[in-house]
């Protein structure tokens with residue numbers, strides 16, 4: 001079953017582009033990454049899913065129900081951690097969390113205690129006195145206290161130190177094992193890689209790829225580096241499938257995706273001294289998506 005189903009979703013802010021014609025699905029039980037550079041449209045997509053803003057066109061379903069029509073009902077089963085958390089600073093942490101819990105028809109007291117212990121959060125402090133990281137923890141507890149079926153996290157790790165990030169990821173994995181589906185938005189590749197099964201890559205308001213992390217690594221460019229006996233013309237390797245071509249005297253390097261025999265034929269046209277064919281690391285694969293089109 002698809003927990004999230006987004007169909008041709010577009011959101012414009014007046015004349016400004018928010019997101020354009022976005023479609024993807026998140027299956028039940030997945031930890032799904034949503035990655036793209038700042039301003040790509042991750043928050044806009046998430047805010048539309050939560051009916052905090054309304055689509056210009058297209059639609060989205062959560063738990064098989066239209067996000068706009070069934071917003072109040074759907075929200076009971078969603079835990080949301082926004083990119084930036086704002087609170088009434090005068091309140092104590094515990095009072096804020098009890099207030100949040102009052103929206104659900106559940107006794108959340110035990111879970112609040114467990115989460116606070118796990119994240120090392122002092123429930124009796126005033127929010128005003130908390131560091132940025134501790135405020136973020138309040139947001140995490142707030143998002144998870146009702147044991148939601150779907151957890152939506154928008155850039156959740158900013159402000160958390162590495163040890164706390166690790167604990168937070170463990171917590172998310174536990175929730176996932178218990179059955180929660182997770183949508184995890186981030187611009188940090190390494191954390192998405194650590195946690196997620198699949199990713200949607202968003203760039204300039206459009207989805208450029210939806211793929212398993214493992215497949216992204218497999219079916220991708222290979223990196224070629226060739227050393228030749230005599231200088232070669234750059235144009236020799238200007239062919240379909242070649243990207244990031246660099247030719248400097250007797251050294252040529254490029255990324256290639258396509259039939260390897262085709263590129264090997266080109267290579268046999270020159271006298272080579274050495275040849276390296278390597279897999280790009282995931283960072284390089286993503287950077288390719290991040291680069292702006294001319």
Ligand SMILES: Nc1ncnc2c1ncn2[C@@H]1O[C@H](COP(=O)(O)OP(=O)(O)OP(=O)(O)O)[C@@H](O)[C@H]1O
Pocket residue numbers: 013016017018019036037038039040041042043044045083155187
């Ligand atoms: N309230 C708004 N009014 C006008 N334009 C907006 C508004 N909110 C977002 N945008 C624009 O929509 C586009 C997508 O922004 P969005 O915040 O969704 O990106 P993002 O991927 O979440 O990036 P970030 O990580 O920087 O938050 C950007 O070009 C942004 O300037």
